[in-house]
Amino acid sequence: MPRLEEHCWSRSCASRVESKTFSGGNWVASRAEEMMSIVTTVLSNAYGSLHSVRAAHLIRRGLVLFTVGVVLALVLNLLQLQRNVTLFPEEVMATLFSSAWWIPPCCGTAAAVVGLLYPCIDSHLGEPHKFKREWASVMRCIAVFVGINHASAKLHFANNAQLSLTLAALSLGLWWMFDRSRSGFGLGIGTAFLATVITQLLVYNGVYQYTYPDFLYVRSWLPCIFFSGGVTVGNIGRQLAMGGVEKLHND
Numbered sequence: 439m440p441r442l443e444e445h446c447w448s449r450s451c452a453s454r455v456e457s458k459t460f461s462g463g464n465w466v467a468s469r470a471e472e473m474m475s476i477v478t479t480v481l482s483n484a485y486g487s488l489h490s491v492r493a494a495h496l497i498r499r500g501l502v503l504f505t506v507g508v509v510l511a512l513v514l515n516l517l518q519l520q521r522n523v524t525l526f527p528e529e530v531m532a533t534l535f536s537s538a539w540w541i542p543p544c545c546g547t548a549a550a551v552v553g554l555l556y557p558c559i560d561s562h563l564g565e566p567h568k569f570k571r572e573w574a575s576v577m578r579c580i581a582v583f584v585g586i587n588h589a590s591a592k593l594h595f596a597n598n599a600q601l602s603l604t605l606a607a608l609s610l611g612l613w614w615m616f617d618r619s620r621s622g623f624g625l626g627i628g629t630a631f632l633a634t635v636i637t638q639l640l641v642y643n644g645v646y647q648y649t650y651p652d653f654l655y656v657r658s659w660l661p662c663i664f665f666s667g668g669v670t671v672g673n674i675g676r677q678l679a680m681g682g683v684e685k686l687h688n689d
Contacts, residue, residue, distance in 0.1 A: 499678045507549025508542040553675025579616040583670040598652045605662040629668030630661040
């Protein structure tokens with residue numbers, strides 16, 4: 439009998455120890471589960487806030503680029519009109535604006551797209567643009583771009599081929615002075631080609647016209663202007679993107 443009682447007591451003690459061990463394991467598992475849920479919640483909230491901050495920076499950059507595109511379109515179109523390079527129908531000239539109302543918004547939208555695309559392509563290619571990354575260089579690039587446009591309206595050569603070659607050299611010089619990247623050169627060529635095709639279609643449909651067209655319906659130097667404009671807006675977009683990245687790191 440004493441052996442039977444000792445056996446029962448030992449089994450009850452063992453069962454108690456097992457039950458305590460099992461309950462302790464459940465407690466640890468539940469605590470670990472709670473900690474994992476807390477960590478997951480914190481990480482998801484941090485990602486959501488970071489995503490919202492990036493979206494806000496992207497929107498601000500787009501608005502700045504749109505404004506820059508609108509201002510440049512108004513200034514450069516005024517230069518072209520003063521030199522009678524572009525002509526608009528009389529009913530358009532009779533309106534409140536000296537040019538078609540849709541030109542500044544279209545140029546602003548194009549500037550926003552191109553300016554946001556440049557840093558994205560740099561990131562995709564894994565080649566961050568580091569050449570002259572400062573606002574002073576960007577402002578000089580804008581000044582050279584405006585100068586090239588002014589030269590296209592004011593310089594007079596024996597023929598349009600000489601003017602086109604001169605503006606092409608100036609545009610390549612602008613890229614070499616302020617960009618020197620393969621992505622910048624490629625996007626500049628793509629921007630020039632696409633913008634020239636769109637301009638050809640607009641002139642063909644009688645929206646406006648160029649005086650003395652020598653390249654189908656437009657002037658032969660127009661792709662040079664679009665190329666230098668793409669490089670200029672791209673540098674602005676890169677500088678804005680670099681400022682946004684620094685703010686994200688500071689936050």
